[in-house]
Amino acid sequence: MTTFIYGKVKRKHIFRIIETEEEVYNTSQLNLIGVDYNPATLIENEELYKVSQFSESGYSFDFINNDLNSVNYDQITRSDLTKLSFICTVQNNLFFFQIINSSIFISKKWFSIDELTLETEKPIITVNPFADAIYDKENDILYFKKLTAAQKIFKGMDQLYKEATASETNSFLQSDFLEVDSNFSNRNVSVPNRKRIALVMETLNSLSDTERQAVYSYTSQYSQVAFEGGKFKIETDDDLKFVLWGIEQRFYTTPIGGEKRVANSIISI
Structure with missing residues:
Protein backbone atom coordinates (compact mmCIF):
# COMPACT_ATOMS: atom_id res chain seq x y z
CA MET A 1 0.00 0.00 0.00
CA THR A 2 1.33 3.41 -0.98
CA THR A 3 0.96 6.25 1.50
CA PHE A 4 0.97 9.84 0.26
CA ILE A 5 1.68 12.95 2.30
CA TYR A 6 0.40 16.27 0.97
CA GLY A 7 0.84 19.76 2.37
CA LYS A 8 -1.08 23.03 2.28
CA VAL A 9 1.25 26.01 1.84
CA LYS A 10 0.09 29.31 3.33
CA ARG A 11 -1.51 31.60 0.76
CA LYS A 12 -1.00 28.88 -1.86
CA HIS A 13 -2.60 25.53 -2.62
CA ILE A 14 -1.97 21.89 -1.70
CA PHE A 15 1.24 20.21 -2.92
CA ARG A 16 2.50 16.64 -3.02
CA ILE A 17 5.31 16.10 -0.50
CA ILE A 18 6.32 12.43 -0.41
CA GLU A 19 5.07 8.94 -1.09
CA THR A 20 6.15 5.88 0.80
CA GLU A 21 5.32 2.19 1.07
CA GLU A 22 5.33 2.50 4.86
CA GLU A 23 2.30 3.18 7.00
CA VAL A 24 2.53 6.52 8.77
CA TYR A 25 -0.46 5.75 11.00
CA ASN A 26 -1.30 2.32 12.38
CA THR A 27 -4.83 1.96 11.07
CA SER A 28 -5.24 -1.57 12.47
CA GLN A 29 -5.44 -0.07 15.96
CA LEU A 30 -7.52 2.94 14.95
CA ASN A 31 -10.94 3.00 16.62
CA LEU A 32 -13.04 5.52 14.75
CA ILE A 33 -16.15 5.69 16.92
CA GLY A 34 -17.31 9.25 17.40
CA VAL A 35 -19.91 11.25 19.28
CA ASP A 36 -22.00 13.64 17.16
CA TYR A 37 -20.56 17.08 17.77
CA ASN A 38 -22.43 19.12 20.35
CA PRO A 39 -20.79 21.88 22.39
CA ALA A 40 -22.74 20.67 25.44
CA THR A 41 -20.99 17.28 25.21
CA LEU A 42 -17.55 16.78 26.76
CA ILE A 43 -15.64 13.77 25.46
CA GLU A 44 -13.16 11.55 27.28
CA ASN A 45 -9.50 11.37 26.22
CA GLU A 46 -10.05 8.24 24.13
CA GLU A 47 -13.19 9.57 22.43
CA LEU A 48 -13.73 11.65 19.30
CA TYR A 49 -16.31 14.09 18.01
CA LYS A 50 -17.71 13.46 14.57
CA VAL A 51 -19.55 15.38 11.84
CA SER A 52 -21.42 13.06 9.49
CA GLN A 53 -22.06 13.83 5.79
CA PHE A 54 -19.13 16.19 6.05
CA SER A 55 -18.86 16.80 2.30
CA GLU A 56 -22.29 18.48 2.50
CA SER A 57 -21.51 20.52 5.63
CA GLY A 58 -20.14 23.57 3.85
CA TYR A 59 -16.78 23.25 5.64
CA SER A 60 -15.22 20.71 3.28
CA PHE A 61 -13.06 21.48 0.22
CA ASP A 62 -12.13 19.95 -3.14
CA PHE A 63 -9.08 18.05 -1.88
CA ILE A 64 -11.27 15.56 -0.01
CA ASN A 65 -14.45 15.97 -2.08
CA ASN A 66 -12.93 14.99 -5.43
CA ASP A 67 -11.26 11.76 -6.47
CA LEU A 68 -7.64 12.03 -5.38
CA ASN A 69 -4.89 11.52 -7.95
CA SER A 70 -1.33 12.37 -6.88
CA VAL A 71 -0.27 13.36 -10.41
CA ASN A 72 -2.64 16.32 -10.25
CA TYR A 73 -0.55 17.90 -7.48
CA ASP A 74 2.80 19.61 -8.00
CA GLN A 75 5.81 18.47 -6.01
CA ILE A 76 6.50 20.88 -3.16
CA THR A 77 9.71 22.91 -3.20
CA ARG A 78 12.16 22.97 -0.30
CA SER A 79 11.45 26.66 0.37
CA ASP A 80 7.69 26.01 0.60
CA LEU A 81 8.20 23.32 3.25
CA THR A 82 8.80 26.09 5.79
CA LYS A 83 5.45 27.70 4.88
CA LEU A 84 3.15 24.76 5.54
CA SER A 85 -0.11 25.36 7.42
CA PHE A 86 -1.05 21.67 7.56
CA ILE A 87 -0.10 18.29 6.14
CA CYS A 88 -2.41 15.44 5.15
CA THR A 89 -1.40 11.79 5.15
CA VAL A 90 -3.61 9.64 2.91
CA GLN A 91 -3.86 5.92 3.64
CA ASN A 92 -6.57 4.16 1.65
CA ASN A 93 -9.75 6.16 2.25
CA LEU A 94 -8.54 7.85 5.42
CA PHE A 95 -7.17 11.40 5.41
CA PHE A 96 -5.08 12.30 8.49
CA PHE A 97 -4.71 16.06 8.92
CA GLN A 98 -2.06 17.66 11.12
CA ILE A 99 -1.63 21.36 11.78
CA ILE A 100 1.91 22.61 11.26
CA ASN A 101 3.24 25.17 13.71
CA SER A 102 6.65 26.15 15.05
CA SER A 103 6.71 23.31 17.60
CA ILE A 104 6.53 20.74 14.77
CA PHE A 105 9.78 21.99 13.21
CA ILE A 106 13.01 20.75 14.75
CA SER A 107 16.16 22.55 13.73
CA LYS A 108 19.00 21.41 15.96
CA LYS A 109 22.25 19.52 15.73
CA TRP A 110 21.52 15.81 15.89
CA PHE A 111 22.97 12.42 15.01
CA SER A 112 21.28 9.25 13.89
CA ILE A 113 21.56 6.08 15.96
CA ASP A 114 22.01 4.14 12.71
CA GLU A 115 24.58 6.50 11.22
CA LEU A 116 26.89 8.08 13.79
CA THR A 117 27.42 11.34 11.97
CA LEU A 118 26.59 14.76 13.31
CA GLU A 119 23.95 16.56 11.26
CA THR A 120 23.26 20.29 11.16
CA GLU A 121 21.31 22.67 8.97
CA LYS A 122 18.82 19.86 8.27
CA PRO A 123 15.54 20.85 9.93
CA ILE A 124 12.90 18.13 10.16
CA ILE A 125 9.11 18.08 10.49
CA THR A 126 7.70 15.66 13.05
CA VAL A 127 4.47 13.72 12.55
CA ASN A 128 2.29 13.51 15.64
CA PRO A 129 1.08 10.06 16.74
CA PHE A 130 -2.53 11.21 16.49
CA ALA A 131 -3.88 13.55 13.84
CA ASP A 132 -5.76 16.78 14.55
CA ALA A 133 -8.58 15.60 12.28
CA ILE A 134 -9.34 12.38 10.42
CA TYR A 135 -11.65 12.24 7.41
CA ASP A 136 -13.17 8.88 6.50
CA LYS A 137 -13.96 9.37 2.81
CA GLU A 138 -15.81 6.08 2.40
CA ASN A 139 -18.34 7.00 5.09
CA ASP A 140 -18.09 10.79 4.66
CA ILE A 141 -17.37 11.44 8.35
CA LEU A 142 -14.90 13.88 9.91
CA TYR A 143 -13.47 12.99 13.33
CA PHE A 144 -11.65 15.36 15.66
CA LYS A 145 -10.89 15.98 19.33
CA LYS A 146 -10.76 19.77 19.43
CA LEU A 147 -12.90 22.07 17.33
CA THR A 148 -10.31 24.84 17.72
CA ALA A 149 -7.80 22.63 15.88
CA ALA A 150 -10.20 21.30 13.22
CA GLN A 151 -11.36 24.79 12.25
CA LYS A 152 -7.78 25.79 11.41
CA ILE A 153 -7.95 23.22 8.62
CA PHE A 154 -11.64 23.44 7.71
CA LYS A 155 -12.45 27.13 7.73
CA GLY A 156 -15.79 28.13 9.19
CA MET A 157 -16.15 25.12 11.48
CA ASP A 158 -16.01 27.45 14.47
CA GLN A 159 -19.65 28.22 13.59
CA LEU A 160 -20.51 24.83 15.04
CA TYR A 161 -19.86 26.44 18.41
CA LYS A 162 -20.42 30.13 18.00
CA GLU A 163 -20.86 32.64 20.78
CA ALA A 164 -23.67 35.17 20.88
CA THR A 165 -22.80 38.59 19.51
Missing part, protein backbone atom coordinates in the same frame (compact mmCIF):
# COMPACT_ATOMS: atom_id res chain seq x y z
CA ALA A 166 -23.10 41.72 21.67
CA SER A 167 -26.44 42.46 20.00
CA GLU A 168 -27.72 38.91 20.58
CA THR A 169 -26.52 39.01 24.19
CA ASN A 170 -28.28 42.34 24.75
CA SER A 171 -31.45 40.95 23.23
CA PHE A 172 -31.32 37.89 25.48
CA LEU A 173 -30.77 39.99 28.62
CA GLN A 174 -33.95 41.88 27.73
CA SER A 175 -36.00 38.65 27.72
CA ASP A 176 -39.31 38.89 29.57
CA PHE A 177 -38.31 36.08 31.99
CA LEU A 178 -35.22 37.95 33.21
CA GLU A 179 -34.90 40.90 35.57
CA VAL A 180 -31.35 42.15 35.01
CA ASP A 181 -29.66 44.44 37.53
CA SER A 182 -28.86 47.89 36.16
CA ASN A 183 -25.15 47.33 36.90
CA PHE A 184 -25.06 44.15 34.80
CA SER A 185 -24.74 44.44 31.00
CA ASN A 186 -23.50 42.42 28.03
CA ARG A 187 -19.95 43.54 28.93
CA ASN A 188 -20.22 41.46 32.12
CA VAL A 189 -21.19 38.28 30.26
CA SER A 190 -18.32 35.77 30.04
CA VAL A 191 -17.38 33.94 26.83
CA PRO A 192 -18.72 30.57 28.13
CA ASN A 193 -22.07 32.21 28.87
CA ARG A 194 -22.14 33.87 25.45
CA LYS A 195 -21.74 30.43 23.92
CA ARG A 196 -24.51 29.08 26.14
CA ILE A 197 -26.76 31.98 25.10
CA ALA A 198 -26.27 31.07 21.42
CA LEU A 199 -27.45 27.52 22.18
CA VAL A 200 -30.26 28.55 24.51
CA MET A 201 -31.73 30.97 21.96
CA GLU A 202 -32.18 28.05 19.57
CA THR A 203 -33.72 25.95 22.36
CA LEU A 204 -36.22 28.64 23.38
CA ASN A 205 -37.26 29.27 19.78
CA SER A 206 -38.22 25.59 19.47
CA LEU A 207 -40.45 25.59 22.59
CA SER A 208 -44.12 26.46 22.89
CA ASP A 209 -45.27 28.97 25.51
CA THR A 210 -46.40 26.10 27.75
CA GLU A 211 -43.06 24.33 27.39
CA ARG A 212 -41.20 27.54 28.18
CA GLN A 213 -43.14 28.02 31.41
CA ALA A 214 -42.39 24.41 32.35
CA VAL A 215 -38.66 25.01 31.78
CA TYR A 216 -38.72 28.18 33.89
CA SER A 217 -40.52 26.34 36.70
CA TYR A 218 -38.04 23.47 36.51
CA THR A 219 -35.11 25.91 36.59
CA SER A 220 -36.49 27.75 39.63
CA GLN A 221 -36.61 24.46 41.59
CA TYR A 222 -32.88 23.93 41.19
CA SER A 223 -31.34 27.32 40.53
CA GLN A 224 -29.82 29.47 43.25
CA VAL A 225 -31.21 32.53 41.45
CA ALA A 226 -34.23 34.34 42.90
CA PHE A 227 -37.39 33.76 40.83
CA GLU A 228 -40.23 36.19 41.48
CA GLY A 229 -43.17 37.24 39.35
CA GLY A 230 -42.07 34.92 36.56
CA LYS A 231 -38.64 36.54 36.32
CA PHE A 232 -35.13 35.39 37.29
CA LYS A 233 -33.14 38.11 39.04
CA ILE A 234 -29.74 38.41 37.32
CA GLU A 235 -27.06 40.32 39.22
CA THR A 236 -23.91 38.38 38.29
CA ASP A 237 -22.48 36.21 35.53
CA ASP A 238 -22.96 33.21 37.84
CA ASP A 239 -26.67 33.99 38.14
CA LEU A 240 -26.90 33.98 34.37
CA LYS A 241 -25.00 30.69 34.17
CA PHE A 242 -27.47 28.92 36.49
CA VAL A 243 -30.45 30.13 34.45
CA LEU A 244 -28.80 29.03 31.20
CA TRP A 245 -28.08 25.61 32.71
CA GLY A 246 -31.74 25.36 33.61
CA ILE A 247 -32.95 26.19 30.12
CA GLU A 248 -30.56 23.52 28.83
CA GLN A 249 -32.21 21.18 31.41
CA ARG A 250 -28.90 20.19 32.97
CA PHE A 251 -30.23 19.87 36.52
CA TYR A 252 -31.33 16.52 37.93
CA THR A 253 -31.98 14.71 41.20
CA THR A 254 -30.34 11.36 41.95
CA PRO A 255 -32.94 8.55 42.37
CA ILE A 256 -31.04 7.26 45.39
CA GLY A 257 -30.25 9.86 48.01
CA GLY A 258 -32.20 12.64 46.30
CA GLU A 259 -29.08 14.74 45.71
CA LYS A 260 -29.51 17.70 43.38
CA ARG A 261 -26.82 17.89 40.70
CA VAL A 262 -25.93 19.66 37.46
CA ALA A 263 -24.70 17.70 34.44
CA ASN A 264 -21.34 18.92 33.17
CA SER A 265 -21.84 17.19 29.80
CA ILE A 266 -24.86 16.07 27.80
CA ILE A 267 -25.24 13.25 25.28
CA SER A 268 -28.66 12.65 23.74
CA ILE A 269 -29.69 8.97 23.72
Whole structure:
Protein backbone atom coordinates (compact mmCIF):
# COMPACT_ATOMS: atom_id res chain seq x y z
CA MET A 1 0.00 0.00 0.00
CA THR A 2 1.33 3.41 -0.98
CA THR A 3 0.96 6.25 1.50
CA PHE A 4 0.97 9.84 0.26
CA ILE A 5 1.68 12.95 2.30
CA TYR A 6 0.40 16.27 0.97
CA GLY A 7 0.84 19.76 2.37
CA LYS A 8 -1.08 23.03 2.28
CA VAL A 9 1.25 26.01 1.84
CA LYS A 10 0.09 29.31 3.33
CA ARG A 11 -1.51 31.60 0.76
CA LYS A 12 -1.00 28.88 -1.86
CA HIS A 13 -2.60 25.53 -2.62
CA ILE A 14 -1.97 21.89 -1.70
CA PHE A 15 1.24 20.21 -2.92
CA ARG A 16 2.50 16.64 -3.02
CA ILE A 17 5.31 16.10 -0.50
CA ILE A 18 6.32 12.43 -0.41
CA GLU A 19 5.07 8.94 -1.09
CA THR A 20 6.15 5.88 0.80
CA GLU A 21 5.32 2.19 1.07
CA GLU A 22 5.33 2.50 4.86
CA GLU A 23 2.30 3.18 7.00
CA VAL A 24 2.53 6.52 8.77
CA TYR A 25 -0.46 5.75 11.00
CA ASN A 26 -1.30 2.32 12.38
CA THR A 27 -4.83 1.96 11.07
CA SER A 28 -5.24 -1.57 12.47
CA GLN A 29 -5.44 -0.07 15.96
CA LEU A 30 -7.52 2.94 14.95
CA ASN A 31 -10.94 3.00 16.62
CA LEU A 32 -13.04 5.52 14.75
CA ILE A 33 -16.15 5.69 16.92
CA GLY A 34 -17.31 9.25 17.40
CA VAL A 35 -19.91 11.25 19.28
CA ASP A 36 -22.00 13.64 17.16
CA TYR A 37 -20.56 17.08 17.77
CA ASN A 38 -22.43 19.12 20.35
CA PRO A 39 -20.79 21.88 22.39
CA ALA A 40 -22.74 20.67 25.44
CA THR A 41 -20.99 17.28 25.21
CA LEU A 42 -17.55 16.78 26.76
CA ILE A 43 -15.64 13.77 25.46
CA GLU A 44 -13.16 11.55 27.28
CA ASN A 45 -9.50 11.37 26.22
CA GLU A 46 -10.05 8.24 24.13
CA GLU A 47 -13.19 9.57 22.43
CA LEU A 48 -13.73 11.65 19.30
CA TYR A 49 -16.31 14.09 18.01
CA LYS A 50 -17.71 13.46 14.57
CA VAL A 51 -19.55 15.38 11.84
CA SER A 52 -21.42 13.06 9.49
CA GLN A 53 -22.06 13.83 5.79
CA PHE A 54 -19.13 16.19 6.05
CA SER A 55 -18.86 16.80 2.30
CA GLU A 56 -22.29 18.48 2.50
CA SER A 57 -21.51 20.52 5.63
CA GLY A 58 -20.14 23.57 3.85
CA TYR A 59 -16.78 23.25 5.64
CA SER A 60 -15.22 20.71 3.28
CA PHE A 61 -13.06 21.48 0.22
CA ASP A 62 -12.13 19.95 -3.14
CA PHE A 63 -9.08 18.05 -1.88
CA ILE A 64 -11.27 15.56 -0.01
CA ASN A 65 -14.45 15.97 -2.08
CA ASN A 66 -12.93 14.99 -5.43
CA ASP A 67 -11.26 11.76 -6.47
CA LEU A 68 -7.64 12.03 -5.38
CA ASN A 69 -4.89 11.52 -7.95
CA SER A 70 -1.33 12.37 -6.88
CA VAL A 71 -0.27 13.36 -10.41
CA ASN A 72 -2.64 16.32 -10.25
CA TYR A 73 -0.55 17.90 -7.48
CA ASP A 74 2.80 19.61 -8.00
CA GLN A 75 5.81 18.47 -6.01
CA ILE A 76 6.50 20.88 -3.16
CA THR A 77 9.71 22.91 -3.20
CA ARG A 78 12.16 22.97 -0.30
CA SER A 79 11.45 26.66 0.37
CA ASP A 80 7.69 26.01 0.60
CA LEU A 81 8.20 23.32 3.25
CA THR A 82 8.80 26.09 5.79
CA LYS A 83 5.45 27.70 4.88
CA LEU A 84 3.15 24.76 5.54
CA SER A 85 -0.11 25.36 7.42
CA PHE A 86 -1.05 21.67 7.56
CA ILE A 87 -0.10 18.29 6.14
CA CYS A 88 -2.41 15.44 5.15
CA THR A 89 -1.40 11.79 5.15
CA VAL A 90 -3.61 9.64 2.91
CA GLN A 91 -3.86 5.92 3.64
CA ASN A 92 -6.57 4.16 1.65
CA ASN A 93 -9.75 6.16 2.25
CA LEU A 94 -8.54 7.85 5.42
CA PHE A 95 -7.17 11.40 5.41
CA PHE A 96 -5.08 12.30 8.49
CA PHE A 97 -4.71 16.06 8.92
CA GLN A 98 -2.06 17.66 11.12
CA ILE A 99 -1.63 21.36 11.78
CA ILE A 100 1.91 22.61 11.26
CA ASN A 101 3.24 25.17 13.71
CA SER A 102 6.65 26.15 15.05
CA SER A 103 6.71 23.31 17.60
CA ILE A 104 6.53 20.74 14.77
CA PHE A 105 9.78 21.99 13.21
CA ILE A 106 13.01 20.75 14.75
CA SER A 107 16.16 22.55 13.73
CA LYS A 108 19.00 21.41 15.96
CA LYS A 109 22.25 19.52 15.73
CA TRP A 110 21.52 15.81 15.89
CA PHE A 111 22.97 12.42 15.01
CA SER A 112 21.28 9.25 13.89
CA ILE A 113 21.56 6.08 15.96
CA ASP A 114 22.01 4.14 12.71
CA GLU A 115 24.58 6.50 11.22
CA LEU A 116 26.89 8.08 13.79
CA THR A 117 27.42 11.34 11.97
CA LEU A 118 26.59 14.76 13.31
CA GLU A 119 23.95 16.56 11.26
CA THR A 120 23.26 20.29 11.16
CA GLU A 121 21.31 22.67 8.97
CA LYS A 122 18.82 19.86 8.27
CA PRO A 123 15.54 20.85 9.93
CA ILE A 124 12.90 18.13 10.16
CA ILE A 125 9.11 18.08 10.49
CA THR A 126 7.70 15.66 13.05
CA VAL A 127 4.47 13.72 12.55
CA ASN A 128 2.29 13.51 15.64
CA PRO A 129 1.08 10.06 16.74
CA PHE A 130 -2.53 11.21 16.49
CA ALA A 131 -3.88 13.55 13.84
CA ASP A 132 -5.76 16.78 14.55
CA ALA A 133 -8.58 15.60 12.28
CA ILE A 134 -9.34 12.38 10.42
CA TYR A 135 -11.65 12.24 7.41
CA ASP A 136 -13.17 8.88 6.50
CA LYS A 137 -13.96 9.37 2.81
CA GLU A 138 -15.81 6.08 2.40
CA ASN A 139 -18.34 7.00 5.09
CA ASP A 140 -18.09 10.79 4.66
CA ILE A 141 -17.37 11.44 8.35
CA LEU A 142 -14.90 13.88 9.91
CA TYR A 143 -13.47 12.99 13.33
CA PHE A 144 -11.65 15.36 15.66
CA LYS A 145 -10.89 15.98 19.33
CA LYS A 146 -10.76 19.77 19.43
CA LEU A 147 -12.90 22.07 17.33
CA THR A 148 -10.31 24.84 17.72
CA ALA A 149 -7.80 22.63 15.88
CA ALA A 150 -10.20 21.30 13.22
CA GLN A 151 -11.36 24.79 12.25
CA LYS A 152 -7.78 25.79 11.41
CA ILE A 153 -7.95 23.22 8.62
CA PHE A 154 -11.64 23.44 7.71
CA LYS A 155 -12.45 27.13 7.73
CA GLY A 156 -15.79 28.13 9.19
CA MET A 157 -16.15 25.12 11.48
CA ASP A 158 -16.01 27.45 14.47
CA GLN A 159 -19.65 28.22 13.59
CA LEU A 160 -20.51 24.83 15.04
CA TYR A 161 -19.86 26.44 18.41
CA LYS A 162 -20.42 30.13 18.00
CA GLU A 163 -20.86 32.64 20.78
CA ALA A 164 -23.67 35.17 20.88
CA THR A 165 -22.80 38.59 19.51
CA ALA A 166 -23.10 41.72 21.67
CA SER A 167 -26.44 42.46 20.00
CA GLU A 168 -27.72 38.91 20.58
CA THR A 169 -26.52 39.01 24.19
CA ASN A 170 -28.28 42.34 24.75
CA SER A 171 -31.45 40.95 23.23
CA PHE A 172 -31.32 37.89 25.48
CA LEU A 173 -30.77 39.99 28.62
CA GLN A 174 -33.95 41.88 27.73
CA SER A 175 -36.00 38.65 27.72
CA ASP A 176 -39.31 38.89 29.57
CA PHE A 177 -38.31 36.08 31.99
CA LEU A 178 -35.22 37.95 33.21
CA GLU A 179 -34.90 40.90 35.57
CA VAL A 180 -31.35 42.15 35.01
CA ASP A 181 -29.66 44.44 37.53
CA SER A 182 -28.86 47.89 36.16
CA ASN A 183 -25.15 47.33 36.90
CA PHE A 184 -25.06 44.15 34.80
CA SER A 185 -24.74 44.44 31.00
CA ASN A 186 -23.50 42.42 28.03
CA ARG A 187 -19.95 43.54 28.93
CA ASN A 188 -20.22 41.46 32.12
CA VAL A 189 -21.19 38.28 30.26
CA SER A 190 -18.32 35.77 30.04
CA VAL A 191 -17.38 33.94 26.83
CA PRO A 192 -18.72 30.57 28.13
CA ASN A 193 -22.07 32.21 28.87
CA ARG A 194 -22.14 33.87 25.45
CA LYS A 195 -21.74 30.43 23.92
CA ARG A 196 -24.51 29.08 26.14
CA ILE A 197 -26.76 31.98 25.10
CA ALA A 198 -26.27 31.07 21.42
CA LEU A 199 -27.45 27.52 22.18
CA VAL A 200 -30.26 28.55 24.51
CA MET A 201 -31.73 30.97 21.96
CA GLU A 202 -32.18 28.05 19.57
CA THR A 203 -33.72 25.95 22.36
CA LEU A 204 -36.22 28.64 23.38
CA ASN A 205 -37.26 29.27 19.78
CA SER A 206 -38.22 25.59 19.47
CA LEU A 207 -40.45 25.59 22.59
CA SER A 208 -44.12 26.46 22.89
CA ASP A 209 -45.27 28.97 25.51
CA THR A 210 -46.40 26.10 27.75
CA GLU A 211 -43.06 24.33 27.39
CA ARG A 212 -41.20 27.54 28.18
CA GLN A 213 -43.14 28.02 31.41
CA ALA A 214 -42.39 24.41 32.35
CA VAL A 215 -38.66 25.01 31.78
CA TYR A 216 -38.72 28.18 33.89
CA SER A 217 -40.52 26.34 36.70
CA TYR A 218 -38.04 23.47 36.51
CA THR A 219 -35.11 25.91 36.59
CA SER A 220 -36.49 27.75 39.63
CA GLN A 221 -36.61 24.46 41.59
CA TYR A 222 -32.88 23.93 41.19
CA SER A 223 -31.34 27.32 40.53
CA GLN A 224 -29.82 29.47 43.25
CA VAL A 225 -31.21 32.53 41.45
CA ALA A 226 -34.23 34.34 42.90
CA PHE A 227 -37.39 33.76 40.83
CA GLU A 228 -40.23 36.19 41.48
CA GLY A 229 -43.17 37.24 39.35
CA GLY A 230 -42.07 34.92 36.56
CA LYS A 231 -38.64 36.54 36.32
CA PHE A 232 -35.13 35.39 37.29
CA LYS A 233 -33.14 38.11 39.04
CA ILE A 234 -29.74 38.41 37.32
CA GLU A 235 -27.06 40.32 39.22
CA THR A 236 -23.91 38.38 38.29
CA ASP A 237 -22.48 36.21 35.53
CA ASP A 238 -22.96 33.21 37.84
CA ASP A 239 -26.67 33.99 38.14
CA LEU A 240 -26.90 33.98 34.37
CA LYS A 241 -25.00 30.69 34.17
CA PHE A 242 -27.47 28.92 36.49
CA VAL A 243 -30.45 30.13 34.45
CA LEU A 244 -28.80 29.03 31.20
CA TRP A 245 -28.08 25.61 32.71
CA GLY A 246 -31.74 25.36 33.61
CA ILE A 247 -32.95 26.19 30.12
CA GLU A 248 -30.56 23.52 28.83
CA GLN A 249 -32.21 21.18 31.41
CA ARG A 250 -28.90 20.19 32.97
CA PHE A 251 -30.23 19.87 36.52
CA TYR A 252 -31.33 16.52 37.93
CA THR A 253 -31.98 14.71 41.20
CA THR A 254 -30.34 11.36 41.95
CA PRO A 255 -32.94 8.55 42.37
CA ILE A 256 -31.04 7.26 45.39
CA GLY A 257 -30.25 9.86 48.01
CA GLY A 258 -32.20 12.64 46.30
CA GLU A 259 -29.08 14.74 45.71
CA LYS A 260 -29.51 17.70 43.38
CA ARG A 261 -26.82 17.89 40.70
CA VAL A 262 -25.93 19.66 37.46
CA ALA A 263 -24.70 17.70 34.44
CA ASN A 264 -21.34 18.92 33.17
CA SER A 265 -21.84 17.19 29.80
CA ILE A 266 -24.86 16.07 27.80
CA ILE A 267 -25.24 13.25 25.28
CA SER A 268 -28.66 12.65 23.74
CA ILE A 269 -29.69 8.97 23.72
